[in-house]
Amino acid sequence: MEMFVMQLINGLSIGSIYALVALGYTMVYGIVKLINFAHGDVIMVGAYIIFLLVMYTGMHFVPAVLIAMAGCALLGVLMEKIAYKPLRNASRLSALITAIGVSLFLQNLFMTIFSPAPRPFPTIGLQGSVRIFGNATVSNLAIVTIVVSLVMMGLLQIFVKMTKMGKAMRAVSEDAGAASLMGINVNTTIAITFAVGSALAAVGSFLFASTFPQVQPFMGLDMGLKAFVAAVLGGIGVIPGAMLGGLLLGIIEVMTRAFIPGGTQWSDAVVFSLLIIILLLKPSGLMGKSVGEKV
């Protein structure tokens, strides 16, 4: 029982990171119908920014994360302007290949600059743990991760539901043509979506790099894929779906590792088998609505 609760909280902690990253996929997919393969690599870039700032300028974590958020937001916007915007009316296949190209570019650029070797990520002084009941303890880091993620998701919900820009985002994802006729600047809205998604990823990168304390150029691939599975699980294009999918995926992964013999080696296989099963049973995801192509 104690073991189960501890693992559940660990799962929620990892899952809330997945959820933060999945939000970026789902927001971009909702608005431009593109799987932004490079989103995972935005996390990697964010982690390197924080790593460099803290290690080489001795900056405190909080401003470092804020700078990383700004840096990733800028990266997201640049990616969209340079690589995706010229292809907005091209075939989906072309857009997807471009996204893979951008992802590979970021990975290999960072590998060329920083070498493929992993670097230790500085600890943030949350090594301790608290006892919740009996012998069940939870690390402070896990608690901070869950709380920070929940706060970010709450802020995102407020942004999307309450602000003018959030409403514009929802309008563009519903029908870009109609939205532009209503005076919404579609290009700006898409750029903001990339910026917000990438800034959330920067927060995710900080939590992720603190949990598995290292940075390396290919760290985004695995993380990005799992976050994508989370987005599909919840229903891609649906913001609360990404949150639910992320949390569920985190719990499933941690539980597989903890309670299935040899589960550690197979946990990735379990995650992707799960994806295939969802696609077979409910392709629109847990909270998604199925929409056929307009004819």
Added chain:
Amino acid sequence: MKLNIALILVLFGVLTLLMEIGILNNFHRGLLVLVCINVILAVSLNLSAGFLGQLVLGHAAFMAVGAYTSAILSSRLGISGLGGFVFVLLAGGFAAALAGIVIGVPALRLRGDYVAIVTLGFGLIVQSILLNLGITGGADGLLGIPRLANFNVAFFTMVIVVGMLVALVRSRHGRAMIAIREDEIAAEASGVPTTWYKILGFTIAAFFAGIAGGLFAHRMSVLVPETFSFVYSIELLVIVVLGGMGSFTGAVVAAVVLTLLPELLREFGDFRMLTYSVLLVAMMIFRPKGLMGSYEFSIMQIVSKIKKKG
């Protein structure tokens, strides 16, 4: 047709002659086998990505299934002759095709983008299986596979595969696949069972990737899981995109060039993936149909053009 066959035989004769008189040494010979294998992989990937229009990011994983299946079979059965080799190659192909069906059925019923993710995930699952299973030798690799794939076998397998795929896309089945790439809804409305053809094309592509894997295993004599990583799948995609989505000529030329280039230019090796990534983005923005578009080389057409002019 006859002229094309003659041209292939001349090419084979010239290469064999160059090997006999020693201009091409053993290193070159090995490289040529690798070229043949990559050509098979590129043309088969072109069937699913270029002609069918489905983004497959796990082609190397289908190759791995074929490689390990045929290698395990030939080690266990003690295969040595050509007949036995053909048998294990086909077995590898069928194993890969089976994996293609298992992956293709859930992925291909849905809109295109899921294929990319599912095949990517499939690649990772295959890697994790190869690393953890006893029969595959895990991370240490599978050793002692008989070296049965010489240049002759690789060359003629390549010719047969390219020939079969060219014939396929120029039949009613190929037309159905191309129609799906062009407009899936219109294809379905024109009486084409699109889901069936997507699975068929995807499975045939996986089959030939499995054959290529079998050749690879029996050339290298050692298999390690890392060989069949995501990076290899991407390299194959780069070949197809560069050569032309929907041109076998383009895929063949790009496979030859991109296999030889890193081997001959060592300095290029370090920046290979960085270059590829920029190439992918630039190609999609400026020349989305690839260098060749859908152009196909045919000696017959060239001859008849010259005749017309004369």
Added chain:
Amino acid sequence: MPLLEVTGMGVDFGGLRALSDFEITIEEGELVGLIGPNGAGKTTAFNLLTGVYEPTEGEIKLQGISIGGKKPYYINNLGIARTFQNIRLFKGLSVIENVKTAFHASMSYGLISGIFRLPKFWREEKAIHDEALELLDVFGMADMADANAGNLPYGKQRQLEIARALATHPKLLLLDEPAAGMNPSETQLLMDTIQLIRERFKIAILLIEHDMKLVMGICQRMVVLDYGMVIATGRPEEIKNNPRVIEAYLGE
């Protein structure tokens, strides 16, 4: 038995009623017009008849066989072909390849015959090549057989789409606003072509058009839709004087 018999067909999209209680009967060789203001549900009806969407309720019978909710290719193989309001050609293929693709179901050679070029392959391919050229000739397009479909002028693209639909050997052809974007003389020419193909191929045609005058001349019967409901059915002269129809159109 009528060729097509639809009763009580309706569909919801996420709670939105797009079409309700749709009824139509088409006899063999008949030319029927489906008219109504924009957004009345005409294309939705087509999408239900051809299997693009699954009807929420109701029954669709083609020669007595129930086809509601079946896959589009299956319905096509049974004998309903269609064109699209926003032309959907295989733009990267040649004109003749567009037509040949639609002969898919009338050929029977298998994968092996195709890959190894067995006699059956050559026989069937030769036959459909000739048939495709013949079909293009009906539209005066035989000389552009090798042109790229995407490069055709607009009017020719519409005609090619009809030719492609005819290549599937339909018993019933559904045309979705074939005259959209055409000038009056092109439209007249198209209406003549529609008459011609009905007689030549002995098929029934259901024609969507929101310009009522246009279809009055050629249709034997008309069905009028408004707000997802059938508001009138009858011969053109009955429709012309029907007060509900006049109201729907004046209200537009």
